[in-house]
Amino acid sequence: MKKVCLACTILLLLSACGGGSSTGTGDSDKKSAEVGIKEMQTGVAYVLHEGDTIVKKSDNTVVLLETDALSGETTATLQSGSATIE
Numbered sequence: 001m002k003k004v005c006l007a008c009t010i011l012l013l014l015s016a017c018g019g020g021s022s023t024g025t026g027d028s029d030k031k032s033a034e035v036g037i038k039e040m041q042t043g044v045a046y047v048l049h050e051g052d053t054i055v056k057k058s059d060n061t062v063v064l065l066e067t068d069a070l071s072g073e074t075t076a077t078l079q080s081g082s083a084t085i086e
Helices: 002-016 027-035
Strands: 045-048 054-056 062-067 074-080 083-085
Touching: none
Parallel strands: none
Antiparallel strands: 045 074, 054 083, 062 074
C-alpha cells in the first residue's frame, strides 16, 4: 500500500510540473509571437515604432495612419480587411 501511495504521489508531482499539454495555439501563433508579428484588429489603434511595417493580408485592406504633430507619435487603425504589423 505504501508503494502505491508513493507511486501516486510521484505521478501527481510529475503531471503538475507541466506535461507539455496543448493550449490550442497553432504553430503560426507561436511563429508570430517569436518574430513580433501583431495581427491587427478592426477599430484598434496601434502605436507604430521605427522599423514597423504594415503588411496587408487581403486586397480590400484599408488602414488609417495618423501622426500627432506635437509628439510625432504615429498610430495605425485597421478600417477593413486584414493586416499585420511586423
